Amino acid sequence: MSWSSGRESSFGALFLVVPLALSLGCGADEPIDGDEPVALELDADVPLGLALEPDDDAVAGTFSDELHRLRFRSETTPEGFELELELNGMIISARLDEDGVLEYDGFASSNGEPTQMTDDDRAAIVALNRSIEALGTDVSEDLARLRRFTSVWSEFPDTLDMHHQVQVGFRGWNSLCGQYGQFVQGTHDDWSYSRGHDRTTYYALLSMDPSGPCSDGTYFWNNNTWQCFEPDHSKNIEYAYGSCFGRCGAGCGSDTQFTKDCLDHDSCVRFGHSTASFWCNDEFSSTTDDWLFAPSCL
């Protein structure tokens, strides 16, 4: 099945309501031809929980809880894959084409104009990710890809442009599977301290150790004891572990890709910077191919 035919079938109602309402509301009587997008009415007929419509080379469906409603599709194509989420009036897409270009985009579903990731968007993506995680690991590759994607994008910063491309093989990734279970140096460059600076660099245990009770879920060796807290560029901190440090994606989950870029992103957002802030944009951008290509470590 091609993506376009799949989109017309499963995302067939994708752009129905808003443009139709606009055209009716302004009195336009131009015909709506079949190639024009049709808006999705996410407030209607989206059942609570996760609803899947799998077929041979794609999975589509919806997710809804008390706070969020999402529609998604993940498809394997001859060239690579296409993936799409709709939530909160926004469409997020990812596509790997025949030239090895990985392209991401995020835009308003009603008009295609740019928009910005918000806390509520991340919360909706987290909710979808958790519902997929609840299915266990014995799922199709299309659903597993969606699970990994939603885990990584649940940490998408507010201030990063959602439209960008990665030339596969250009940026690359560095798997840390060989160092799983060991303390590995993580670092970040936040403009005042360079990569490798004592205030941005410390060792983290690459493990599936769960989150602790503090906001970032990470324990740091401080005053001869492990403490769950978030230090702010402290040169006295040298070791950390917890919340699946170094795993690609937010916190813990069933996927076990550990890479240098994902380690460095964790080292940034857990050491004095929030996920939403712009200080860690570079580190996040570097992970945007790791989730797709890095091998699983377990």
Add this chain to the structure above:
Amino acid sequence: MIRRRVVLWGLWVATACSVETGSTEPQADPAKVVREYFAAIEAGDCDAMRARLGGPALGRLDEDGCAARLREYEEHGASLRGIDQVDVDGRDADRRLVKTRVGMGDAERTIIIGLRAHGTGWRIERI
């Protein structure tokens, strides 16, 4: 491809609906607010910073404390290099997205700063 189709459709709708919308868009320039915010950081003027923030950005400032935030910017030496573009947020006509170049030394990054209409002006909500 999806985006292009949606954009074309949006343009068609905009053309078809070329009527007065009765918009209450503030007269002030959102880019000016961004410039003033960075000037306030440079001046270490906490009150001026606060006056240009709203929503989540103001909440985070209150959470961290303005002095701590000023120190963070000072330590990081972030400065405004330029503003490239201002777009309407496609999901909310009362929001603007300001594509801003921020730098320190030789390094320069482009970030999208989100502002929301606030009375006759704009407040930075996402930075």
